[in-house]
Amino acid sequence: MTEEILRVENLHVSVGDVPILKGLNLVINRGEIHAIMGRNGSGKSTLANVIMGHPSYEITDGHVFYRGQALEDLEVHERARAGMFLSFQYPASIPGVQVGTFLKKSVSSVRENPPKGREFRKELTAAMSQLSMDKSFLSRYVNDGFSGGEKKRLEILQLLLLQPHLALLDETDSGLDIDALRIVAEGINEVAPNSASLIITHYQRLLDLVQPHFVHAMIDGNIVHSGGPELALELEERGYDWLDNAA
Amino acid sequence: MMYHQMPIPPRSEHLWRYTPWHRIHPSKPDVIPSADGIVFKTQDNVSLIETSSTQPTSSEIARTFLHECKGSSYNLSLDNIAEPIHINARCSGHVSVGTLNVEVKGSAVLFIHLTGEPEWAGIRITGTVHPNSQLFYGFINELDSNAKFLRCEDWNLQRDASMENATLSLGGFRCKTDIRSSLNGTGASLRQAITVNADGAQHDDEHVEIHHHHGHTYSDLVMNSACGGSSHFIGTGLLTIAEGANKTDASQVFRNLLLSEKARAEAIPELEVLADDVSAAHGAASAPVDSEQMHYLMSRGLNPVDAQNMIVSGFLNDAFSNLTNAALIKEMRTRLTVHLECELKR
Numbered sequence: 001m002t003e004e005i006l007r008v009e010n011l012h013v014s015v016g017d018v019p020i021l022k023g024l025n026l027v028i029n030r031g032e033i034h035a036i037m038g039r040n041g042s043g044k045s046t047l048a049n050v051i052m053g054h055p056s057y058e059i060t061d062g063h064v065f066y067r068g069q070a071l072e073d074l075e076v077h078e079r080a081r082a083g084m085f086l087s088f089q090y091p092a093s094i095p096g097v098q099v100g101t102f103l104k105k106s107v108s109s110v111r112e113n114p115p116k117g118r119e120f121r122k123e124l125t126a127a128m129s130q131l132s133m134d135k136s137f138l139s140r141y142v143n144d145g146f147s148g149g150e151k152k153r154l155e156i157l158q159l160l161l162l163q164p165h166l167a168l169l170d171e172t173d174s175g176l177d178i179d180a181l182r183i184v185a186e187g188i189n190e191v192a193p194n195s196a197s198l199i200i201t202h203y204q205r206l207l208d209l210v211q212p213h214f215v216h217a218m219i220d221g222n223i224v225h226s227g228g229p230e231l232a233l234e235l236e237e238r239g240y241d242w243l244d245n246a247a
Numbered sequence: 248m249m250y251h252q253m254p255i256p257p258r259s260e261h262l263w264r265y266t267p268w269h270r271i272h273p274s275k276p277d278v279i280p281s282a283d284g285i286v287f288k289t290q291d292n293v294s295l296i297e298t299s300s301t302q303p304t305s306s307e308i309a310r311t312f313l314h315e316c317k318g319s320s321y322n323l324s325l326d327n328i329a330e331p332i333h334i335n336a337r338c339s340g341h342v343s344v345g346t347l348n349v350e351v352k353g354s355a356v357l358f359i360h361l362t363g364e365p366e367w368a369g370i371r372i373t374g375t376v377h378p379n380s381q382l383f384y385g386f387i388n389e390l391d392s393n394a395k396f397l398r399c400e401d402w403n404l405q406r407d408a409s410m411e412n413a414t415l416s417l418g419g420f421r422c423k424t425d426i427r428s429s430l431n432g433t434g435a436s437l438r439q440a441i442t443v444n445a446d447g448a449q450h451d452d453e454h455v456e457i458h459h460h461h462g463h464t465y466s467d468l469v470m471n472s473a474c475g476g477s478s479h480f481i482g483t484g485l486l487t488i489a490e491g492a493n494k495t496d497a498s499q500v501f502r503n504l505l506l507s508e509k510a511r512a513e514a515i516p517e518l519e520v521l522a523d524d525v526s527a528a529h530g531a532a533s534a535p536v537d538s539e540q541m542h543y544l545m546s547r548g549l550n551p552v553d554a555q556n557m558i559v560s561g562f563l564n565d566a567f568s569n570l571t572n573a574a575l576i577k578e579m580r581t582r583l584t585v586h587l588e589c590e591l592k593r
Contacts, residue, residue, distance in 0.1 A: 054542055077545040080547055085546075088546075092543035094558060095568075096562055096564035097558070102557070105553070106544075109548030
């Protein structure tokens with residue numbers, strides 16, 4: 001039976017006085033992978049950020065429902081605890097806070113029955129091994145001095161540990177070399193069957209490794225065209241100009 | 248010159264601008280109070296000797312004042328001691344004063360834990376790190392929150408000597424610190440870190456002077472403060488590089504995290520560079536908690552209080568990142584963590 005995880009209805013969002021999203025609609029069910037592609041500035045990251053509750057964005061009209069509940073009622077940390085996850089395009093660095101400490105605190109905050117010491121370490125070691133991450137990562141400060149690829153791996157490590165119902169992946173493929181992209185894609189594929197996934201990307205190459213069920217083209221704050229995986233190939237080949245009239 | 252012959256320094260002097268002498272003096276500036284001695288205690292195998300003679304006078308008013316208060320006086324000789332040395336400096340009474348002279352030959356790790364419930368405490372520490380010797384030193388101020396505290400230190404780093412000097416300032420109601428280090432030989436190196444966690448109506452004034460008298464010397468100062476309530480932190484630094492002290496590499500960074508609208512922080516690094524071929528960098532910043540960091544941690548399930556506590560803890564810990572000695576870093580971070588956890592439980 002289909003379980004609706006995310007419903008976006010007629011969403012209008014502004015930053016200051018500038019409208020970014022202009023009446024966007026989207027539904028994602030459990031087990032589905034949706035990809036959104038679009039030019040820079042079309043509003044893709046805004047969509048992900050506003051779903052996660054970033055305070056800089058104001059919803060001026062419309063609604064977002066997560067598992068049937070209106071998101072306006074939930075603070076950011078409550079959204080995370082309810083099973084929402086955003087892999088940030090530019091994750092913040094937290095100097096002085098070790099990755100290991102941060103992960104433990106995050107898992108304890110989000111999971112209803114968080115694993116205890118040894119159990120957590122075992123789970124953490126397995127997830128890090130899957131992502132080819134060295135143990136020394138744990139004693140480094142969160143994203144502080146990390147390369148682009150290291151930041152993205154840490155985001156996917158959190159995805160694996162937090163096991164969300166909804167995974168929003170904002171340009172998780174940017175800054176990754178071919179090998180790192182494959183490893184990150186494996187991580188996404190592990191979580192995707194049991195969650196609803198929204199992948200925001202500029203490139204087809206991630207979608208070769210993580211097969212989306214639906215691809216959406218976004219222009220000027222709205223989804224103007226949707227299709228299957230073949231749409232990603234078409235967008236890569238033809239660009240976005242042919243969709244401008246639809247916007 | 249005796250204390251009574253000295254003029255009271257005006258507030259136009261950089262050192263006394265934010266905490267004038269009359270505000271840190273235990274009573275009235277023309278009074279030399281009768282002081283109880285700070286009791287210094289350490290492990291049995293360490294040569295900590297109480298002496299009758301206090302340290303020599305100085306031309307500086309706070310040091311001269313501490314000298315004339317005639318509290319306790321100790322000498323500590325460190326000669327290649329493998330295990331870290333912990334000195335508990337216990338203050339009590341109305342006015343509590345102590346002086347300590349440290350001589351380091353070889354390598355040593357030293358911690359001074361300042362505790363007690365005096366109304367006023369004053370400590371003066373002088374030390375020499377002899378040629379090719381290393382001192383890794385941590386000072387932890389855990390005085391009662393009602394105490395006034397004056398701390399003056401003078402360090403002499405000789406040729407190829409290195410020192411790591413870490414401060415954790417947690418206690419006291421009004422604190423004035425003046426730490427001066429002179430790099431008096433080629434190859435001398437100083438890494439200094441100061442972490443201040445101020446709350447309520449605390450006033451903490453940390454002044455650091457680093458003087459490069461020779462070339463091919465290195466210094467690195469990091470001062471991080473987190474200020475809540477209506478607290479006020481002042482960090483002032485004076486970095487001097489003498490004429491001819493070429494190939495000196497020096498930097499100073501001051502960062503303040505403001506946790507409430509009433510909290511205030513000043514960060515004022517000053518440079519006097521008289522040599523041509525040097526690297527001298529400085530920076531200062533005061534800001535509230537970063538909203539992107541908060542959002543990131545909250546998006547990982549931390550509530551706003553936990554998220555802010557994690558950021559503050561990380562920020563304060565980060566001041567010790569420029570140190571290299573594992574035992575020093577571990578002790579300072581452990582003390583800080585314990586303090587922050589105790590604060591959370593209040």
